[in-house]
Amino acid sequence: MVTINELLSKNLDRKYGPIEAHEVIELVRVTRAPESINNPSMPSVRISTADLHHMVEQAKKFNLWEEWSTKVLATELPYNPYLKPVFTGHSFPRSSMSTDNYEALVRSTLVPVLLPEDKKSFINLNDKVMSFNNLMFDMPDAMVNHLMTGKKLWLYAKNGQVVWYTRAEYEAQTKWNQAEQDAKKKITALFELFNALQQAKPIFDAIDQKKNxxxxxxxxxxxxxxxxxxxxxxxxxxxxxxxxxxxxxxxxxxxxxxxxxxxxxxxxxxxxxxxxxxxxxxxxxxxxxxxxxxxxxxxxxxxxxxxxxxxxxxxxxx
Structure with a gap:
C-alpha cells in the first residue's frame, strides 16, 4: 500500500521532467527605462534620470561612492525590465465533498499535488477528486487533462475559490516577481543614497566655504x-x-x-x-x-x- 507521504518523498521532478522549450512563457520586456521614479515611502520625492549623474558625482565628492557603487546603478534608474504578466489562473468553486472516503483516496492516490507540498493535498485522477487544505473537491476536466499529460500545476486559495496555474505560468510569474523584488531593492538603495547625500551636503558645503x-x-x-x-x-x-x-x-x-x-x-x-x-x-x-x-x-x-x-x-x- 502506497501512502501520500511515500509519494511526496519521491523525486517528482524526474517524473514530470523540465518544461519543454515550446512551453516556456517569455516575459514581455519594457520598451524603455523610466525617466523618473518616486520614493516608495514618500511619493512626493522623485529622482529623474538627469538627477542620477549629479548624485553619483556628489557621492564621489563626499567619499560615499565606494560604499554605494555596489548597490546603485550609475548609468540608469532601477526598474523591472519586464511587463507584469497577467495570469488569472483556472478557478473552480469550493464545493466540498464528503470526507467519508478520505483515507481510501489518500491510499489510492497516484499523483500528488506539487504545491503546496504540505502532505495534506493530493489528487486522484481516476475519481477526479482532490484534497486541498483538508477539504475535498471535484476536479475540472481541464485540470485532469493537464495532469494526464504529465505536467505540473500549482494550487492557491483565492477569493473563496481554488485556482490552479500551469507550471509555465507559475514560473513566468516567479521570474517577474524576482525581477520586481530586485528592482525594489535597488530603488530603496537609491533613495537611501539620496538621503545620505542630503545629510552629507551641508557638511561638505561648509567645508568648501571654510576653505574659501x-x-x-x-x-x-x-x-x-x-x-x-x-x-x-x-x-x-x-x-x-x-x-x-x-x-x-x-x-x-x-x-x-x-x-x-x-x-x-x-x-x-x-x-x-x-x-x-x-x-x-x-x-x-x-x-x-x-x-x-x-x-x-x-x-x-x-x-x-x-x-x-x-x-x-x-x-x-x-
Whole structure:
C-alpha cells in the first residue's frame, strides 16, 4: 500500500521532467527605462534620470561612492525590465465533498499535488477528486487533462475559490516577481543614497566655504541669534526660529580694514538674546567617540556674506 507521504518523498521532478522549450512563457520586456521614479515611502520625492549623474558625482565628492557603487546603478534608474504578466489562473468553486472516503483516496492516490507540498493535498485522477487544505473537491476536466499529460500545476486559495496555474505560468510569474523584488531593492538603495547625500551636503558645503574664507584676517566661528520667539511652543524649542540664518562670529578682538569687532560679536550686527558663544554652530568630525576636527556651519546671513566678500577683496588687494 502506497501512502501520500511515500509519494511526496519521491523525486517528482524526474517524473514530470523540465518544461519543454515550446512551453516556456517569455516575459514581455519594457520598451524603455523610466525617466523618473518616486520614493516608495514618500511619493512626493522623485529622482529623474538627469538627477542620477549629479548624485553619483556628489557621492564621489563626499567619499560615499565606494560604499554605494555596489548597490546603485550609475548609468540608469532601477526598474523591472519586464511587463507584469497577467495570469488569472483556472478557478473552480469550493464545493466540498464528503470526507467519508478520505483515507481510501489518500491510499489510492497516484499523483500528488506539487504545491503546496504540505502532505495534506493530493489528487486522484481516476475519481477526479482532490484534497486541498483538508477539504475535498471535484476536479475540472481541464485540470485532469493537464495532469494526464504529465505536467505540473500549482494550487492557491483565492477569493473563496481554488485556482490552479500551469507550471509555465507559475514560473513566468516567479521570474517577474524576482525581477520586481530586485528592482525594489535597488530603488530603496537609491533613495537611501539620496538621503545620505542630503545629510552629507551641508557638511561638505561648509567645508568648501571654510576653505574659501581661510584668507580672512581674523579667527571666526558660526552661530545663530537665539531670541525669545524661538523659545515659544510654535518654534524649534531651542531658541531658533524656522527662518533662522547662520552668522559669522568673531573668535577674537579685531581692528583693521575699516572693521572693528570684539570677540563673540557678529559680523553683521548686534547679537541675539544670549551670548554668541552659547549659540555656536559647528559640525563635529568624529572617529568613534573622539572629535578630531570641527567645521563651522555654512554662513547664510546675507549681510555677513556681503561683508565677508568685502574683507576678502581688501585682503587680496593688500
Amino acid at each position: 574664507f581661510s584668507a580672512l584676517p581674523f579667527k571666526w566661528f558660526t552661530g545663530v541669534k537665539i531670541v525669545m520667539s524661538g523659545l515659544s511652543a510654535g518654534s524649534w524649542g531651542d531658541g531658533e526660529k524656522s527662518n533662522t540664518v547662520t552668522h559669522l562670529v568673531f573668535d577674537e578682538d579685531y581692528s583693521g580694514s575699516k572693521l572693528v569687532r570684539e570677540k563673540n560679536q557678529y559680523l553683521c550686527s548686534a547679537g541675539g538674546l544670549f551670548p554668541a558663544d552659547e549659540a555656536k554652530k559647528e559640525f563635529k568630525m568624529k572617529v568613534g567617540e573622539v572629535t578630531v576636527d570641527t567645521v563651522p556651519h555654512l554662513v547664510t546671513c546675507k549681510v555677513c556674506l556681503k561683508r565677508i566678500f568685502t574683507q576678502l577683496a581688501l585682503t587680496q588687494s593688500n
